[in-house]
Amino acid sequence: MSRTHVTCEVNGDAVDFLTEDGESLLNALRDELGLIGAKEGCGTGDCGACSVIMDGRLQCACLIFAPEADGASITTCEGLASADELHPLQQCFLEGAALQCGICTPGFLIAAKALLDENPDPTETEVRYALAGNLCRCTGYDKIVRSVLEAAVQIRTPA
Amino acid sequence: MSTTEAPADTGTNGNGASGYRWVGTRPVRHDGLDKVAGKARYAADLNLPGMLYGHILRSPHPHARIVSIDTSAAEAMPGVKAVVTGADFPEAPPKGATRNLMCTVIARDTVLYSGHAVAAVAASTRREAKAAAEAIEVTYELLPHVLNISDAMADDAPVLHDNLFTRGVEPRPTEPSNIAARTVYERGDVEQGFAEADIVIEREFSTQAVHQGYIEPHACVVDCDQEGKAVIWASSQGHFMVRSSTATVLGWDTSRIKVIPAEIGGGFGGKTTIYIEPVAALLSTKAGRPVKIVMSREDVFRATGPAPGAIIKMKVGARNDGTITTAKAWLAYENGAFQGIAAMLGCMCVVSAYTLDHLYVEGFDVVLNRPVNVAYRAPSAPAAAFAMDSVVDEIAERVGMDPIDLRLHNCPSQGDPTPYGPKWPMIGLRECLEAIRDSDHYQSDLPAGQGRGVATGFWFNIGEASSATVNLNENGTATVITGSPDIGGSRASMALMAAEELGIDPHSIQPVVGDTEVVGFTDVTEGSRATFATGMAVVEACRDLKEQLRKRAAKTWDCDVEEVEWVDGSAVHGPGEQEPLTLAAITGNAKRTGGPLGATASLNARGAGPAFSVQVADVSVDQETGRVTVERYTTAQDAGTAIHPSYVEGQMQGGVVQGIGWALNEEYIYSDDGNLENPGFLDYRIPVASDLPMIETCIVEVPNPSHPYGVRGVGEVGIVPPLPVMANAIADATGVRIGDLPLSPPRVLAALTAAES
Numbered sequence: 001m002s003r004t005h006v007t008c009e010v011n012g013d014a015v016d017f018l019t020e021d022g023e024s025l026l027n028a029l030r031d032e033l034g035l036i037g038a039k040e041g042c043g044t045g046d047c048g049a050c051s052v053i054m055d056g057r058l059q060c061a062c063l064i065f066a067p068e069a070d071g072a073s074i075t076t077c078e079g080l081a082s083a084d085e086l087h088p089l090q091q092c093f094l095e096g097a098a099l100q101c102g103i104c105t106p107g108f109l110i111a112a113k114a115l116l117d118e119n120p121d122p123t124e125t126e127v128r129y130a131l132a133g134n135l136c137r138c139t140g141y142d143k144i145v146r147s148v149l150e151a152a153v154q155i156r157t158p159a
Numbered sequence: 160m161s162t163t164e165a166p167a168d169t170g171t172n173g174n175g176a177s178g179y180r181w182v183g184t185r186p187v188r189h190d191g192l193d194k195v196a197g198k199a200r201y202a203a204d205l206n207l208p209g210m211l212y213g214h215i216l217r218s219p220h221p222h223a224r225i226v227s228i229d230t231s232a233a234e235a236m237p238g239v240k241a242v243v244t245g246a247d248f249p250e251a252p253p254k255g256a257t258r259n260l261m262c263t264v265i266a267r268d269t270v271l272y273s274g275h276a277v278a279a280v281a282a283s284t285r286r287e288a289k290a291a292a293e294a295i296e297v298t299y300e301l302l303p304h305v306l307n308i309s310d311a312m313a314d315d316a317p318v319l320h321d322n323l324f325t326r327g328v329e330p331r332p333t334e335p336s337n338i339a340a341r342t343v344y345e346r347g348d349v350e351q352g353f354a355e356a357d358i359v360i361e362r363e364f365s366t367q368a369v370h371q372g373y374i375e376p377h378a379c380v381v382d383c384d385q386e387g388k389a390v391i392w393a394s395s396q397g398h399f400m401v402r403s404s405t406a407t408v409l410g411w412d413t414s415r416i417k418v419i420p421a422e423i424g425g426g427f428g429g430k431t432t433i434y435i436e437p438v439a440a441l442l443s444t445k446a447g448r449p450v451k452i453v454m455s456r457e458d459v460f461r462a463t464g465p466a467p468g469a470i471i472k473m474k475v476g477a478r479n480d481g482t483i484t485t486a487k488a489w490l491a492y493e494n495g496a497f498q499g500i501a502a503m504l505g506c507m508c509v510v511s512a513y514t515l516d517h518l519y520v521e522g523f524d525v526v527l528n529r530p531v532n533v534a535y536r537a538p539s540a541p542a543a544a545f546a547m548d549s550v551v552d553e554i555a556e557r558v559g560m561d562p563i564d565l566r567l568h569n570c571p572s573q574g575d576p577t578p579y580g581p582k583w584p585m586i587g588l589r590e591c592l593e594a595i596r597d598s599d600h601y602q603s604d605l606p607a608g609q610g611r612g613v614a615t616g617f618w619f620n621i622g623e624a625s626s627a628t629v630n631l632n633e634n635g636t637a638t639v640i641t642g643s644p645d646i647g648g649s650r651a652s653m654a655l656m657a658a659e660e661l662g663i664d665p666h667s668i669q670p671v672v673g674d675t676e677v678v679g680f681t682d683v684t685e686g687s688r689a690t691f692a693t694g695m696a697v698v699e700a701c702r703d704l705k706e707q708l709r710k711r712a713a714k715t716w717d718c719d720v721e722e723v724e725w726v727d728g729s730a731v732h733g734p735g736e737q738e739p740l741t742l743a744a745i746t747g748n749a750k751r752t753g754g755p756l757g758a759t760a761s762l763n764a765r766g767a768g769p770a771f772s773v774q775v776a777d778v779s780v781d782q783e784t785g786r787v788t789v790e791r792y793t794t795a796q797d798a799g800t801a802i803h804p805s806y807v808e809g810q811m812q813g814g815v816v817q818g819i820g821w822a823l824n825e826e827y828i829y830s831d832d833g834n835l836e837n838p839g840f841l842d843y844r845i846p847v848a849s850d851l852p853m854i855e856t857c858i859v860e861v862p863n864p865s866h867p868y869g870v871r872g873v874g875e876v877g878i879v880p881p882l883p884v885m886a887n888a889i890a891d892a893t894g895v896r897i898g899d900l901p902l903s904p905p906r907v908l909a910a911l912t913a914a915e916s
Contacts, residue, residue, distance in 0.1 A: 020286075027285075036204040037197020039424070041374040042456040046840035049374055077197035090195040094187045097805035100647045100813065102194030103201060103375040103424025125849075132849040135840060137372045137425050138647065139809055140816030141848040 004067045010035065011079025019066040026050045026061035028069070029076060037077035037106040041135065048134030051107035051114075052076050058114035060133075077106030080113065089113060089151040096147035100138035108134050112148045120156055124149060180727075181658040182868055185805045186665050188651040190422075202378035202394035202421035203453045210380065211240055211281040213442050213452035214288035215435070216295050217462060218270035218277050221528040221833025222304035222317070225268055225277065229296040233280055236294060238287030241445035243438065244278040244295075249410035254322055257407060259497035263531055264408050264437050270299070271319060271496035272530050273834045274461030276434070281442035281450045304528040304833045308470050308491045311337040311527040319496065319526050339498030342506045342522040344579055352485025352517030356476030358557050360550050364898040366542040366882070367826035368468040368493060371535045372817075372845050375424020376459045381439035382449035387411075389440050391418045396430040396644055397683030402675050408437040416440075419674040426646050427817070428534030429464045431683045460838035465827060466535035467493035467501045471509070471546040476517075481560045483551065483569045485517040486510050490546075492539060494524050495531035504539035507579040508879075509547050511617040512588060512771065513569045518578055528833055534685060536814055537618040537875035541821060541882045548614040548883035549898065552890065562613050562887070563596045563773075587797030587861030588615065588771040594795035594857045595773045601793070609777045609790055610892025616772045616879025620872040621686030622764030626679025627696035629657060629704055631756040635743025637661060640673040641693045642681025647813075647874060648806030649689040653697050655802050656868060660701035662728030663742055679761040687872025690802055691863070692764035698867045699760035711745050711752040766865025770876040772796040774815065778888040785908030787823055787889060789850070794880075795857040799871030804858060807873050812854040814877025820846045821878070822885035826901050 003018040010033060017032035024043075029035045029052070041049035043062050050061040053075040080087040089109050092098070099105045108131060115122060115130035122130065127148050128141070136144060193199040230242045244265070251261040265276045278295050282288035303317035310316055316337055324332050327341035353359050379393040389411075395401045398418035406413040423430060435452040443450040454463070469492045476485035488509050492501035502522030509520060532538075555562040570589050574582050595601055595613065605611050628640045639657050643649055650670035658665040681693065705725045712730030713720040722733045729739040749755055777791040794815050801807040824844045828836045837843045862869025882900065889907065890896045895914045897906065 020284075030204075031206070035197070036200070039201070039375065040203070040453075041376070041424075042840050044456065044839055044841065047374055047456075077195075081196060086192075086195065093195050094191045097185070097188070097648070097809055099191065099194055100806070100809055101373070101375070101423060101425045102190070102199055103373075103422075105194050106197045109195065124853075128848040128851070132847045135372075135374055135845060135847065137374055137427070137817065137845065138813045140812035140814075140846075140854050141851055142812045142854045143805070143809060145848060145853070 006067055006070045008069045008071060009073040011075060021067065023066045024062050025064040025066045025069050028066035029061060035076050035078050039103055039106065041103065048111060049104050049107040051110040051134065053110060053114050058111055075110070077109055080109060088154040089148065092147040092151040092154065096143050096150060098139065098143040098147040104134060104136045108136065108144055112151070116152055116155060120152060122152060179659055181655050181665055182800065182802055183804060184655065185803060186651065186655070188648055189654060189670055190645065190650055199422045201375055201424050202380065202392055205380045205392050205421065207380060207382060207449040210449040210451055211283060211446055212285045212288045213279055213281045213439050213450045214292040215276050215438060215452065216278045216292040217458065218266065218273060218275040220270060220299055220301055221273045221306070222302040223270050223299035224302060225266060225270065226298040226300050228278055230278065232296065233291040233294040236287065236291040238283035239280055239291045240448060241281040241442045242278065243441045243445065247441055248408065259531065260404060261408050263497065264434060272528050274458065274530060276438065276462065279438045279442060281446050305337065306528060306829050306833060308468070308493060308525050311525050312491065312523065319528065323498065323526065337526045339494060339524040339526055340503065342503040344506055344520045345518055347517035349485050349487045349517045349519045353476045356484055357479040358554060359474065359476045360553050361474040362550055362898055364471045364473070364546040364549065366469050366545060366900045368465045368529065369821050369825040369827065370460055370465040370843065371427040371429035373425030373427060373429055376454040376456055377435055377463060378453040379436050379439050380449055380451045381436060381443045383440055383443040385447070387415055389416045391416060391436055391440070392421050393418060393436055394421050394423045394430065395433070396423065396426045396646060396685060398644065398675055399642060399680050400431065400683045401433055401436055404433045405436045405440060409440060417674060417676050420644050420672050423644050423646050427536050428538060428685060431534050431685050434463055456840065457838040460843060461835050462530050464533050464535065465530065466538060467532045469493065469505065469542040471542060473546045473550050475550045475554065477554045477558065479558055481558050481565045481568045483513050483515060483554065486515055488520045488546070490522040490543065491525055492522070493529065493532065494526045495529045496526060497531045498524055498526055499532050500524065501532055501539045505543045508540040508617055509543035510578050512566070512615040514571045514575055520578065536817065536878040540616060540618055540879045541818060544614060544616050544879045545882035545886065545900065549886050549896065552883070552887040553896070563592055566615060567592050584768065585861060585864060586769050586771060587859050590859045590861050591771050591773040591795040591797055594859050595775050595793065598793050598857060600791055600855060601775055605777060609779045610888045610890065611775065611777050612884045612886065612888030612891055613773065613775045614880040614883035614887060616876050618687070618770045618876040618879060620691065620767040620770050621688050622692050622767045623682035623686065623688055624763050625681050625693040625696040626759070626761040627693060627700050628678055628757065628759045629697065629700040631704060631742070631746045633746050633749065635663065635741065635746050636667040636669070637663065639668055639670045639697055640678045641697065642673060642678045643689040643693040644672055644684050646684055647810055648803060651806060652690040652694060652802040656694050656697050657701050660698055660705065661742060662725070679759065687770060687874040688767065691767060691866055691870045691872040694870055695764050695866060696760040696762050699762065700758040703758035703760065704756060707756050707758065708742065708745055711749065712740050714752050715740065715748065766863065768799050768863030768865065768871035770797060770871050770873070772876045772880055774880040774884050776884045776888045778885065778892055780889060780892045780907060782911060785904035785911060787885065787902060787907060789819060789852055791852055793855040793857065794877060795859050796873060796877055797859040797861050797871060798873045799863040799866065800860055800869035801858045802868065802870060807858055808856040810873045811856050811877045814875065815854050815881055816846050816851060818878040818881025819885065822882045822900060823902050
């Protein structure tokens with residue numbers, strides 16, 4: 001089985017790994033790099049649990065072949081916090097009780113970050129449409145939407 | 160990270176928890192940081208050295224006899240370390256729950272649904288395992304199949320089990336059929352009731368099978384050693400259940416198996432059973448290596464869950480003053496390939512929100528060639544409520560009464576008989592009805608062009624067995640170990656109850672879900688029971704500890720223990736001759752006063768408090784497409800006492816949205832050849848954020864007298880009312896009543912078109 005050498009940047013670190021052709025970026029992140037934050041909920045791009053930001057774009061890592069990541073810059077859920085501080089989205093999700101089982105949470109955080117990177121002052125409707133590619137079966141989305149709106153306020157007006 | 164005070168503006172709040180220091184507050188959950196940081200470990204996140212990947216081959220046919228299985232080609236393929244078929248498992252008994260479990264895990268001589276597990280492979284990589292599984296040659300002899308209730312109940316239906324004779328029919332039939340059981344509840348004389356009624360409404364309803372739709376597919380890692388011991392890491396709603404069920408399927412002693420609970424990525428009842436653990440265990444035993452099995456989403460849809468579809472015929476009689484006197488109900492529920500109790504539960508729930516003089520409820524549990532039913536939040540109640548509360552809505556319309564006033568007029572109270580026998584204990588249905596009646600939402604004018612619907616929901620809630628161990632650490636903190644997997648924030652609830660008892664900050668308490676070897680037996684997290692029953696065990700252990708702490712203080716002060724009180728986390732000397740001793744002071748000195756402090760409680764919780772919910776929605780209906788938009792939604796639910804109001808709201812909101820999905824979109828669609836046509840989230844469409852408004856919550860607190868803090872349990876009942884709420888709101892908006900779910904755009908459009916012509 002031939003394996004491809006992939007070099008990329010993940011959460012600011014230069015990394016490289018070997019991968020089988022046809023393997024997904026999701027499996028490479030999880031199995032080769034040990035980054036388990038991105039989850040496989042469907043494997044077909046329908047649930048968003050594997051969301052990552054790749055070269056500035058929100059992507060489902062399960063739909064990207066690992067070799068396609070060569071030379072790319074990727075942000076996963078593990079890259080959101082700094083050493084001593086959570087990202088405002090993470091903090092607002094905690095305080096807003098925006099997670100129950102938590103399996104979808106990394107994907108929602110990444111999708112929300114992708115939204116706020118482009119639109120720092122979204123309406124509720126804009127948040128709802130930006131997160132429509134991420135499935136949550138526990139919360140009914142109410143507390144997720146509220147937490148994203150609250151994080152947007154905090155990011156726009158740092159303490 | 161220690162937001163321990165309730166935020167001021169969090170909307171609704173627990174309103175009955177006054178006098179408590181910690182119960183009713185909203186601390187950040189203890190397991191939250193790992194979950195937002197991507198560190199929380201679910202079963203699929205574990206990799207062990209030398210681990211193999213398992214892949215299960217599934218039947219492409221809904222009903223067939225397995226003539227032969229040839230695994231030789233698969234065994235010769237690269238990377239393959241083990242292959243198993245049904246022949247490798249112990250023989251199943253001829254009938255009963257054990258057979259159903261064993262034959263669901265892997266088919267023996269017959270496959271009973273498309274997706275039924277037939278064989279499995281363990282190999283070095285996922286792809287090798289999949290390729291080898293597909294190389295297994297299974298020869299099937301196709302048998303006729305049945306996919307819906309009417310066909311399965313027909314006299315000439317192909318029979319799934321030749322030893323299934325209907326229970327509940329006298330004399331018991333001598334011919335096998337697909338009708339597993341008949342259930343009847345009756346009171347009074349329904350014919351007299353209908354004769355005396357001013358209004359009699361008779362309608363027929365149908366609902367479709369739906370999946371729990373947890374985002375995490377079933378996953379496990381199993382490591383069996385040469386001494387026959389197995390360690391299982393699994394995502395489940397009960398690791399003691401995983402242990403006992405795996406032992407049953409394999410014919411092993413339970414002491415050979417240790418189950419370590421992984422974080423669970425949603426369950427909703429769907430993870431109260433097992434599918435893959437025994438398969439992984441046998442593969443691991445054969446290969447001498449750890450084996451991981453992760454289901455694909457397609458397999459989750461084809462082979463696990465679902466909640467059943469149902470057909471329900473209702474006939475209800477009422478007087479012109481709005482008094483509902485009489486109900487006759489005929490219910491038939493799908494069971495899937497093996498018999499269950501879906502219809503029996505439906506019979507118990509169908510009229511529970513109403514007092515009735517005359518009642519006749521008859522239910523049929525029906526097997527057919529679909530995957531076996533598994534619990535889904537208040538199992539069977541949503542379809543039953545859909546039928547009854549749709550008819551009740553029509554009665555309100557006919558007699559010209561407000562639908563909430565009508566329900567208040569017919570509302571049972573403590574001491575009234577339940578439809579299924581016992582008397583109601585203290586319940587909060589009336590309070591929920593009043594909460595919705597008085598809500599901003601219900602008091603607001605309905606926007607032009609929209610329709611408004613209300614409905615009620617009931618669920619029993621249960622107690623069952625729970626264990627907890629509370630250890631006090633030398634610095635005055637505590638570790639609370641329970642056996643209840645946390646599927647919605649229960650660890651935070653356990654910490655809050657322990658904090659209230661011990662008088663220390665909940666963030667000084669570490670709540671842990673212990674594996675099967677570190678904590679006492681605990682039943683599955685189901686029936687809304689974790690905070691109720693496991694919470695009782697935590698409180699009992701903490702009360703034991705408080706006695707121990709008082710004794711330690713008495714020993715330190717050389718006084719009688721009766722002179723010591725436990726107040727706000729400190730031992731206080733009644734006569735006032737000593738400075739109070741904090742919990743930390745006592746634990747820090749514990750070695751000198753008798754040793755470390757810990758307590759364990761195990762109990763079988765009695766007195767689960769029945770749950771009710773009342774909900775209201777405003778909808779608009781697109782006349783050109785039939786699409787229904789939920790414009791506003793409010794839910795009231797009796798929590799007993801809300802231990803952590805944010806997660807009570809979360810359960811309420813989550814249940815509502817699952818119910819909305821069931822009402823408007825979700826359904827299993829089978830082709831005539833018995834294959835599921837929508838086994839993925841693209842075609843099985845669960846609600847997404849852009850489909851919904853905020854879900855306004857109103858926590859009602861009528862304390863359950865059987866629980867030290869009044870807890871009822873909140874996990875399930877929220878899913879019950881949305882089905883009739885949506886139907887009633889659509890009827891109000893369009894004037895058209897639809898009795899068949901889902902109320903998807905094509906069905907609504909067809910109904911609107913038919914009504915026009």
